[in-house]
Amino acid sequence: MIIMRRIPMTALQTGLFNLLSAGQTTPVYDDVPEDAVFPYITIGAFTCKRVADKTSDIWDASIQIHIWSEYNGKAEINAVANDIATVVSSAAIEAPGFFVISQDVDFFEAFAEDEFGYHGVLTLVVTIQNTGG
Secondary structure (H helix, E strand, O other): OOOOOOOOOHHHHHHHHHHHHHHOOOOEEEEOOOOOOOOOEEEEEEEEOOOOOOOOOOEEEEEEEEEOOOOOOOHHHHHHHHHHHHHHEEEEEEEEEEEEEEEEEHHHHHHOOOOEEEEEEEEEEEEEEEEOO
């Protein structure tokens, strides 16, 4: 049987965007509008590596979720990061044509921006399998 390998990034990003949009109150943007109000969330860098298996199409992915805040302390960033961690640890990402085997928060960091506010980056790790659909 020939397995048609597919990179899961588009389906995974769409599913993550939908999960975050439905599961918490901070706006999530793919393309941030000029009139966006802080705080907000963007989905950042992805990495994706195929698991070495000749009979299945499984990938390990890492996704950065960025949190942007005008607040000059860490409280707002930490609260939004906590909401994101709660959402991604309580509901599976639905990625059409793929099955999410596991997902978990791997890493979180927050730091002051040079001009104003804070920026947080939460790294999500996902193992996902192509179901061929």
